[in-house]
Amino acid sequence: MDRPGDRSNRARVLGLCLAVLLALVVVFSLTTGASGIDTAEIIAGWLRGEPMASRDAVILWHIRVPRTLTGIAVGASLAVSGALMQGLFRNPLADPGIIGVSAGAGLGAIGAIVLGGMLPVLLRDAASIYLVPIAAFFGAWLSMLLLYRIATRQGRTSVAMMLLAGIALAALAGAFSGMMIFIADDAQLRDLTFWGLGSLGGATWPKVATAYVIMTPALVCALFLTRGLNGLALGEAGAFHIGIPVQRVKILAILCVGAATGAAVAVSGGIGFVGIVVPHLLRLISGPDHRFLIPNAALLGASLLLVADVISRVIMAPAELPIGIITAVLGGPFFLWILLRQRGVLDM
Amino acid sequence: MIKARNITVHLGKRQILKEIGFIARPGQVSSVVGPNGSGKTTLLRALTGEIECNGEITVNGRVLRQIPHWQLAGMRAVLPQSTALAFPFNVIEVIHLGLPARRSYPLALEALSRVGLAGYEQRPYQELSGGEKQRVQLARVLAQISGPTDQTGPRWLFLDEPVSALDIGHQLQIMRLAREFANAGGGVVAIMHDLNLTAMFSDQITLLKDGAVLGSGRPEDTLTDSLLSRAYDCPLRVGFTPPQVPFVLPQSAGKSL
Ligand SMILES: Nc1ncnc2c1ncn2[C@@H]1O[C@H](COP(=O)(O)OP(=O)(O)O)[C@@H](O)[C@H]1O
Numbered sequence A: 001m002d003r004p005g006d007r008s009n010r011a012r013v014l015g016l017c018l019a020v021l022l023a024l025v026v027v028f029s030l031t032t033g034a035s036g037i038d039t040a041e042i043i044a045g046w047l048r049g050e051p052m053a054s055r056d057a058v059i060l061w062h063i064r065v066p067r068t069l070t071g072i073a074v075g076a077s078l079a080v081s082g083a084l085m086q087g088l089f090r091n092p093l094a095d096p097g098i099i100g101v102s103a104g105a106g107l108g109a110i111g112a113i114v115l116g117g118m119l120p121v122l123l124r125d126a127a128s129i130y131l132v133p134i135a136a137f138f139g140a141w142l143s144m145l146l147l148y149r150i151a152t153r154q155g156r157t158s159v160a161m162m163l164l165a166g167i168a169l170a171a172l173a174g175a176f177s178g179m180m181i182f183i184a185d186d187a188q189l190r191d192l193t194f195w196g197l198g199s200l201g202g203a204t205w206p207k208v209a210t211a212y213v214i215m216t217p218a219l220v221c222a223l224f225l226t227r228g229l230n231g232l233a234l235g236e237a238g239a240f241h242i243g244i245p246v247q248r249v250k251i252l253a254i255l256c257v258g259a260a261t262g263a264a265v266a267v268s269g270g271i272g273f274v275g276i277v278v279p280h281l282l283r284l285i286s287g288p289d290h291r292f293l294i295p296n297a298a299l300l301g302a303s304l305l306l307v308a309d310v311i312s313r314v315i316m317a318p319a320e321l322p323i324g325i326i327t328a329v330l331g332g333p334f335f336l337w338i339l340l341r342q343r344g345v346l347d348m
Numbered sequence B: 001m002i003k004a005r006n007i008t009v010h011l012g013k014r015q016i017l018k019e020i021g022f023i024a025r026p027g028q029v030s031s032v033v034g035p036n037g038s039g040k041t042t043l044l045r046a047l048t049g050e051i052e053c054n055g056e057i058t059v060n061g062r063v064l065r066q067i068p069h070w071q072l073a074g075m076r077a078v079l080p081q082s083t084a085l086a087f088p089f090n091v092i093e094v095i096h097l098g099l100p101a102r103r104s105y106p107l108a109l110e111a112l113s114r115v116g117l118a119g120y121e122q123r124p125y126q127e128l129s130g131g132e133k134q135r136v137q138l139a140r141v142l143a144q145i146s147g148p149t150d151q152t153g154p155r156w157l158f159l160d161e162p163v164s165a166l167d168i169g170h171q172l173q174i175m176r177l178a179r180e181f182a183n184a185g186g187g188v189v190a191i192m193h194d195l196n197l198t199a200m201f202s203d204q205i206t207l208l209k210d211g212a213v214l215g216s217g218r219p220e221d222t223l224t225d226s227l228l229s230r231a232y233d234c235p236l237r238v239g240f241t242p243p244q245v246p247f248v249l250p251q252s253a254g255k256s257l
């Protein structure tokens, strides 16, 4: 039956295409790298029951697989965080990187790396892998809460307030992060540099595990917020009038963004623009319905980040360019283009 | 029936509404008029359950505060004065927003044709004119409550200055839709700005001033020289068109009380 204006089938087909794309990109990511091993040959051999050459196996299993898995989780988290924030703020320009939530997460992570050394040894050992992501989560979550409080009055978010408060917040978080770096010792500085490059290069299995433990619940929870976010498009009062539990949706969305952004920043440093580019592209193709936007954003975000990661690995091989540079170079102009398109809507 | 007794609302430290009594009956258009800042919107927000208030409000005999809000969404719908959307929804998607739990394309389509916008399904909402936007929102609101009555009782339509930003043709069109909804057994509570449209379409009028009720009753009892002059702080003269519908012209106003 022809249903003019109904874009849900288009969004479903798009979702299928994106899933296929992600599968292809995953293979691409597993088979590309500086070491030039032949992944297809390794897998074929492994399927034939031949013992794996140990060097190849190590590279594949301990470097490329965790790196690819991390890329999927980080890309999906950043894109979904962007879509959630935009829905919550009712504003297509909201993005964890742009309005200071990533900076807040960064402060949390840096604080954990530097001050974590002061924790009692027992506690530190118990919390070691989780400490940085959890601190990043609290950093992201607190920034979200603050921003929302500042920028939203009676259910209306002011664009100007949101962007300006975000700048102030990012500057503050940056200042405190600088202070932390100032008091860090040499070993911590090495950790910080490694982390701050914004790279998937440091991915290890324990890191993958932590990332998935935090991000999976956040992303699953996001899927349950889609109707609520659609309702919030009418404003908080409008959403209440159509029966949306507004307060609950808001709290859960803020928690999800905190967890997803926090974990992404904790494992990969600051990677910008994924959260704004991905949802915007998807809205252009299949409309703003969050029931499809959120899952499709996860798929496209994961693919995009893996592609950016592969580029970062091969463009200056054998050296590696930080992935944050790639996403910024691609995303910055795109963001400007969005701004220009929205100029009419952006009456501050 | 919607009954409100002794409604008092504080926002911040200020008392915005003072012991308001208000009744709306099914089959009728009940209007609320009054000067800017007199508390009309606040009263509407209290009646829809959006804000807390002291006093008693019942909807179809049930205490408002005890109705779960997903259920409330099936009993009453609210048309705001204007709605801007941040995202590029098309018209049919906007109407579906009103049906979060039970999406139905035919229902949305029917609501669209009821407001005279059949064929607008794929148009981007953000690119519509003010009048078209308001009619799309009315279609969304009508789809939400899906009909003026059912076995559980009448449904309610709350309108906050639904036609203030519209030209006279669209004003009449929207008000006629509200009138039809009431004639079919539903109840309409409308906050109005234009006294003449109010007189034309209302069965009951409540006149607010400084958060209190100055008068209420049938149009010819509430739209009187003395009440209106006190409400709006300027001497107004009410005229009458043949079948006793009052009208007020700014030309007839005097300079001071
Ligand atoms: N959230 C609020 N906080 C404090 N005062 C408010 C708030 N909303 C409205 N008011 C005040 O309440 C009074 C009535 O407002 P409102 O109900 O919007 O008036 P009307 O709709 O009749 O123009 C106004 O003086 C307004 O300033």
Ligand SMILES: [Mg+2]
Binding pocket: B040, B041, B042
């Ligand atoms: Mg008002």
